[in-house]
Amino acid sequence: MNQLNNPTAQAVDNTLIYIFGFSLLLLLGITLVTIYFVIKYRRSKYPEPTSDAHGSWILETVWTVLPIIIVMTMFWYGWTNYIGLTHVPDNAMEVKATARMWSWQFEYPDGRKTDKLYVPVDKPVKVLLHSADVIHSFFAPAFRIKKDCVPGMETYVWFKATEPGSYDVQCAEYCGVGHAAMLTTIEALPAAEYAAWAKPQQPDKEPRGLTVLNEQGCIGCHSLDGSSGVGPSLYQLAGEEQDVERDGKKIEIKIDADYLKRSIREPNAEIVEGFQPMMPAYDQNTISDADLQAVVDYLLGKSTSAAQETNHEGAELIKENGCLGCHSTDGSESIAPTFKGLGGRQVTVERDGKEITITVDADYLRRSLLKPNADIVKGFSPMMPAADNLSPEEIDAIVNYLLKQ
Amino acid sequence: MSAHEHEHKHEPVPNRTFILVWVALLALTLATVAISRIHLGALHVWAALFIASIKSSLVIFIFMHLKQETRLFKIGLLVMLVILAIFVGLTFTDILYR
Amino acid sequence: MSIEHRDDTGARFGMWLFLYTEVILFSGLFILYAVSLAKFPVQFAEASHKLNIYFGTVNTLVLLTSSLTIALAITAIQRNQIKRTLLLSAITIALAIVFLINKYFEWSAEIGHGIYPGSEHLAEMGPGVTTFFNLYYFTAGLHGLHVLIGGTLIGVVSVLVAKGKVTAERYTLLENSALYWHLVDLVWIFLFPLYYLIL
Amino acid sequence: MTQSTLTYTGFYSESPRPGILGWLLSTDHKRIGIMYLCCITTMFIVGACLGIAIRLELIAPGPTIMGPQTYNATFTVHGIIMIFMFIIPSVPAAFGNLVLPIQIGARDVSFPKVNLISWYCYVIGAVLALFSIFSGSGAPDTGWTFYVPFSTHTNTNVSLAAFAAFMLGFSSILTGINFVTTIHRLRAKGMTWGRLPMFVWTLYATAWIQVLATPMLGITLVLVILERTFGAGLFDAARGGDPIMFQHLFWIYSHPAVYIMILPGMGVISEVIPVFARKPLFGYWAMAFSSLAIAFAGSLVWAHHMYASGMSDFAILVFSFLTFIVAIPSAIKVFNWVSTLYKGSIELAPPMLYALSFIFNFSIGGLGGLALGAAASDIHLTDTTFVVGHFHYTMFGGLGFAFFAALHYWLPKFTGRMYNHKIAVIAWALLFVGFNVTYMAMQAVGIQGMPRRYYDYLPEFFPLNLVATIGSWVLAIGLIMMFVNLWQGMRKGKIIGKNPWGAATLEWTVPSPPPMDNFGPEDPVVTRGPYEFKGVVADEY
Numbered sequence A: 001m002n003q004l005n006n007p008t009a010q011a012v013d014n015t016l017i018y019i020f021g022f023s024l025l026l027l028l029g030i031t032l033v034t035i036y037f038v039i040k041y042r043r044s045k046y047p048e049p050t051s052d053a054h055g056s057w058i059l060e061t062v063w064t065v066l067p068i069i070i071v072m073t074m075f076w077y078g079w080t081n082y083i084g085l086t087h088v089p090d091n092a093m094e095v096k097a098t099a100r101m102w103s104w105q106f107e108y109p110d111g112r113k114t115d116k117l118y119v120p121v122d123k124p125v126k127v128l129l130h131s132a133d134v135i136h137s138f139f140a141p142a143f144r145i146k147k148d149c150v151p152g153m154e155t156y157v158w159f160k161a162t163e164p165g166s167y168d169v170q171c172a173e174y175c176g177v178g179h180a181a182m183l184t185t186i187e188a189l190p191a192a193e194y195a196a197w198a199k200p201q202q203p204d205k206e207p208r209g210l211t212v213l214n215e216q217g218c219i220g221c222h223s224l225d226g227s228s229g230v231g232p233s234l235y236q237l238a239g240e241e242q243d244v245e246r247d248g249k250k251i252e253i254k255i256d257a258d259y260l261k262r263s264i265r266e267p268n269a270e271i272v273e274g275f276q277p278m279m280p281a282y283d284q285n286t287i288s289d290a291d292l293q294a295v296v297d298y299l300l301g302k303s304t305s306a307a308q309e310t311n312h313e314g315a316e317l318i319k320e321n322g323c324l325g326c327h328s329t330d331g332s333e334s335i336a337p338t339f340k341g342l343g344g345r346q347v348t349v350e351r352d353g354k355e356i357t358i359t360v361d362a363d364y365l366r367r368s369l370l371k372p373n374a375d376i377v378k379g380f381s382p383m384m385p386a387a388d389n390l391s392p393e394e395i396d397a398i399v400n401y402l403l404k405q
Numbered sequence B: 001m002s003a004h005e006h007e008h009k010h011e012p013v014p015n016r017t018f019i020l021v022w023v024a025l026l027a028l029t030l031a032t033v034a035i036s037r038i039h040l041g042a043l044h045v046w047a048a049l050f051i052a053s054i055k056s057s058l059v060i061f062i063f064m065h066l067k068q069e070t071r072l073f074k075i076g077l078l079v080m081l082v083i084l085a086i087f088v089g090l091t092f093t094d095i096l097y098r
Numbered sequence C: 001m002s003i004e005h006r007d008d009t010g011a012r013f014g015m016w017l018f019l020y021t022e023v024i025l026f027s028g029l030f031i032l033y034a035v036s037l038a039k040f041p042v043q044f045a046e047a048s049h050k051l052n053i054y055f056g057t058v059n060t061l062v063l064l065t066s067s068l069t070i071a072l073a074i075t076a077i078q079r080n081q082i083k084r085t086l087l088l089s090a091i092t093i094a095l096a097i098v099f100l101i102n103k104y105f106e107w108s109a110e111i112g113h114g115i116y117p118g119s120e121h122l123a124e125m126g127p128g129v130t131t132f133f134n135l136y137y138f139t140a141g142l143h144g145l146h147v148l149i150g151g152t153l154i155g156v157v158s159v160l161v162a163k164g165k166v167t168a169e170r171y172t173l174l175e176n177s178a179l180y181w182h183l184v185d186l187v188w189i190f191l192f193p194l195y196y197l198i199l
Numbered sequence D: 001m002t003q004s005t006l007t008y009t010g011f012y013s014e015s016p017r018p019g020i021l022g023w024l025l026s027t028d029h030k031r032i033g034i035m036y037l038c039c040i041t042t043m044f045i046v047g048a049c050l051g052i053a054i055r056l057e058l059i060a061p062g063p064t065i066m067g068p069q070t071y072n073a074t075f076t077v078h079g080i081i082m083i084f085m086f087i088i089p090s091v092p093a094a095f096g097n098l099v100l101p102i103q104i105g106a107r108d109v110s111f112p113k114v115n116l117i118s119w120y121c122y123v124i125g126a127v128l129a130l131f132s133i134f135s136g137s138g139a140p141d142t143g144w145t146f147y148v149p150f151s152t153h154t155n156t157n158v159s160l161a162a163f164a165a166f167m168l169g170f171s172s173i174l175t176g177i178n179f180v181t182t183i184h185r186l187r188a189k190g191m192t193w194g195r196l197p198m199f200v201w202t203l204y205a206t207a208w209i210q211v212l213a214t215p216m217l218g219i220t221l222v223l224v225i226l227e228r229t230f231g232a233g234l235f236d237a238a239r240g241g242d243p244i245m246f247q248h249l250f251w252i253y254s255h256p257a258v259y260i261m262i263l264p265g266m267g268v269i270s271e272v273i274p275v276f277a278r279k280p281l282f283g284y285w286a287m288a289f290s291s292l293a294i295a296f297a298g299s300l301v302w303a304h305h306m307y308a309s310g311m312s313d314f315a316i317l318v319f320s321f322l323t324f325i326v327a328i329p330s331a332i333k334v335f336n337w338v339s340t341l342y343k344g345s346i347e348l349a350p351p352m353l354y355a356l357s358f359i360f361n362f363s364i365g366g367l368g369g370l371a372l373g374a375a376a377s378d379i380h381l382t383d384t385t386f387v388v389g390h391f392h393y394t395m396f397g398g399l400g401f402a403f404f405a406a407l408h409y410w411l412p413k414f415t416g417r418m419y420n421h422k423i424a425v426i427a428w429a430l431l432f433v434g435f436n437v438t439y440m441a442m443q444a445v446g447i448q449g450m451p452r453r454y455y456d457y458l459p460e461f462f463p464l465n466l467v468a469t470i471g472s473w474v475l476a477i478g479l480i481m482m483f484v485n486l487w488q489g490m491r492k493g494k495i496i497g498k499n500p501w502g503a504a505t506l507e508w509t510v511p512s513p514p515p516m517d518n519f520g521p522e523d524p525v526v527t528r529g530p531y532e533f534k535g536v537v538a539d540e541y
């Protein structure tokens, strides 16, 4: 409990000290009087009582009215200080915090996400609290602030760090096995340092091709992450062998730029095995040749170019999305299987009742990210939330990263 | 045991009283249905509750013989209703001001 | 040889206390109803349209009448008209059964429309409506359970009446089961307008 | 002397049915009381041992004796057992049944059969609860508060535990109905309201809460079960539900419940203190009405458990205000107990020691409650171990100690034998010291900011947790000593007469143990108040 000279902590401590002070007095008074009576009027000294007073209405009123006054001051003092905890200064900066079993994620106005709450010193911060699953509670003892994160509802707390430093944040509403492990910190940085940290690094522009795919709604039928849809997935197409049906005959072709262009301009010329001819054709007016090129590049380039820089990105992602809240990277297993040596590991999983043994590969990992409770590794319980808040690219990044572990 | 050496027996309630009450209840039921047809907006719930309370007090006092019971029974009922009102009322200090 | 000595007033008072607990039990659901109504007035109105008002009204009439018959039964036994008592209790039980059959048809119709707690169809109809029907099913279900218990109770007691165990001198058992039956009626008196008539 | 057998065994021998059935089918309030007492003590010991296990786990940061899932199950079961199977029935169902009818000059409660049924509900509930630990997919891990949405998500055995709690609630309701009726209808001639022992007054207030609040728990738990079976989404925000409403419903019962717990304890204390000060209870009517006041005001304050839950600020204002109102009647009681001692003739017999330490512990717990009742300070303290400290002070230090006082005060009456006073005093000392060390440390670490229900904690909380754990061992030794001593006393203690303490209430005018019909052929006629000790002599033992 360091740093008590911040506004919220002071508001609370005033109340605490006032109430505890009074309580101590009352307790001492009552206890001393009791002990005094017990010793003075002990039976060995007074075999018979020296009074049989049945009561006194004067006294009763006295010790009814006095306590009323005392507690009313306590109540009022407590309430007025509580107001201080709810009124956020206007110049406060807003951060969105999302609690999930069992990790915290903080999202800043400029869209960046972290697993620790980075704030500048001497600036009031309003934390908007959300929950992805059950009720959690944001508790920062050093600031004496606490508020539940309720699913489907937005609550908030505010605080102002007056000294740089790292302050504990704990989850204070019971939320299951990971409850006690649901910790993070508030990192209060001096203004300059914070500015440096917050400097907007140019957001990596998404490739034109992807934009087009999104605009034209291709994603509606073709997944980007290999999961099956109405149409074939667009995941890692480059150089794949593909059985297609061209005017009745089944032939095998190699996926290349021409093939892809054909299947966009006149989709039903060749139908990939196991799919229906239903895709609308896209002509120049809808997708210009330039865009068409971009798309094809994106689709072919994806598998190669993407792979490079995912590695550290994956490491980032599993941190900021709180996977490490349950999965260790050092081989220790508490709530969930460790990530250490995950790639190619043999695991026994339970799939709808039956136990089967499988080797960890990309598909398996992708599945356990998107449908975590389909396969449950033996000895663990189904409790992991689906990572459906991540984009396909991020999923890939994580998968690739994990396979290398 | 003091209180009930001379256990006071209830006088049987004449059948016609019951039947009259029953008619009243039917009438009130139709009334609620009728009212629900015309538009009163929010008032509507209150009207329904109002009629329902009349009906229930008829049932309680006549059908359930509360009229003939001692004061204790009536006080008990009152206490229960007050507590109930408190439960509802205080809950709304949260709901209405959230 | 624990002494059971006779105290009819006491017995009735005990029954009333038990009825208080029943009222509070249901009040939990009614509080939830009130809160949700405050939250979703429009959806509640829309949802209550989906309930069949005729089933509701008929059941109301049935219950009110059954309340009358059981009340008359008390008068009858007080006047020592055993046959009449038995007849009236029998009618009451019959009405209870009618009520339940009615409920059965009503519910099977609604479930037929895919409206039941946890159904996808309900989920599609949006939060407010879902809440309405969840509460409707739980409240009506709990009430139905009470109808069942009340009916059985009256059945058992009428057997005792027939056996002469319950008489004009000692009819507290019948009176208490009557009280219980009236409670069932009371609950419905509120349940009916709140669920069937909110427009 | 000590070894000789009882010449008169009262209701133990006089039974229509011989043997075990004479107990299991008995509708006699004393036999039912004894059966309750056995079950409750057993459950207490089970729960207490779980408590020790919790403390062992918390002795140091990091896993020590169990994993997180086990820990969560442990404190959940500990809480459920202690709340629903120990303190709520402890004094009312056990000692209420044993003593209340005799104290008002009745031969039994109003509904003896219902009384027996309530015992069976208790047993069924208890068995189901214990069963829920080992059956299904793991012991319940929701905490005794069953908060949604966690309780509807977790795949442990919650439904069964909830149903068990439901049965226990039902048992408690039946007891309540019985007592209210009994007190209204079965008072002996001359037993005016003004002559009721304070214990009866408090039981009366308690019974009303049991009747009017418990059903709310019933419906809440039923909803949890339905929610788990149908997945209807009553409390699911995405489907129009409101998780906070669950907390309202739950606390509407569970706060009044804490007064169900403490009031009978206050009654016991109000019996013990006058007897061992040989002086009338100070401010009889103030005490009587403050009991009713607590019962009433206690049902207005439930949401003080929810200041941080996201409930409206206006509600916080209202409930914080009302919470402080509740403190007043409790204050009145404390002051009256203390002034009863004034100019008395005080004997520090074991029951008195427990009574006096009750005042001390309860004051600490209650005053701690004030810090929790104030909006600002609760924001910091809520869901920390300070709360845990608070309610152990009130429940264990309060009602627990009252229960022990009752054991030392009334057991001789119902066994006809006296326990060893020296050992009793030593046990009390250990218990008192151990208790305060344990929970003072817990409150302190709570103020430092250690959240409750934490299986593992930050290093800075280590020292105080260590202290608390060590304290709990002293506590345990004291408890074991106390139980063994009482047990020895029951089996071969000195035989006592009608009135070993020189008390003036009716139960001390009948033989120990009392006969099956409590009083001889003649119905008793009451002519004196419960605390008029003039001419009452304690008989030697």
Ligand code: HEA
Pocket (backbone or CB within 6 Å): A026, A027, A030, A066, A067, A070, A071, D145, D258, D259, D261, D262, D304, D305, D306, D307, D323, D324, D326, D327, D328, D330, D331, D332, D334, D335, D362, D363, D364, D365, D366, D367, D369, D370, D372, D373, D374, D378, D381, D382, D383, D387, D390, D391, D394, D395, D398, D399
């Ligand atoms: C026997 C049980 C018992 C009793 C008697 C009390 C008594 C009180 N309790 Fe406690 N309480 C619990 C059991 C009990 N409590 C439990 C189990 C919980 C936690 C539940 C959970 O979350 O698991 C809890 C939690 C709890 C909270 C919620 C904490 C949180 O989770 O945020 C609050 C907040 O207001 C509170 C307040 C009070 C108050 C004001 C009293 C008052 O009644 C106290 C009155 C007594 C005194 C005031 C002391 C005696 C008087 C004097 C010494 C004279 C001088 C006094 C004055 C002049 C005022 N309690």
Ligand code: HEA
Pocket (backbone or CB within 6 Å): D045, D047, D048, D049, D051, D052, D054, D055, D058, D075, D076, D078, D079, D080, D082, D083, D086, D087, D142, D143, D144, D145, D388, D392, D395, D396, D400, D438, D452, D453, D454, D455, D472, D475, D476, D477, D479, D480, D483, D484
């Ligand atoms: C009356 C109620 C009561 C009692 C008496 C106790 C008794 C104890 N409790 Fe309990 N406790 C609760 C009610 C109670 N508790 C509740 C309601 C909770 C909240 C649960 C939740 O969060 O949901 C809780 C939670 C709780 C926690 C917090 C868990 C957490 O939040 O992480 C802790 C931690 O230390 C704890 C410890 C103890 C200890 C050490 C005892 C000790 O007093 C135990 C001492 C006794 C012994 C060690 C046993 C000694 C041995 C015997 C008596 C056997 C003798 C045998 C023979 C003679 C044959 N309890």
Ligand code: CUA
Pocket (backbone or CB within 6 Å): A099, A101, A102, A135, A136, A137, A171, A172, A173, A174, A175, A176, A178, A179, A180, A182
């Ligand atoms: Cu999250 Cu506890």
Ligand SMILES: [Cu+2]
Pocket (backbone or CB within 6 Å): D254, D255, D258, D301, D302, D304, D305
């Ligand atoms: Cu409380």
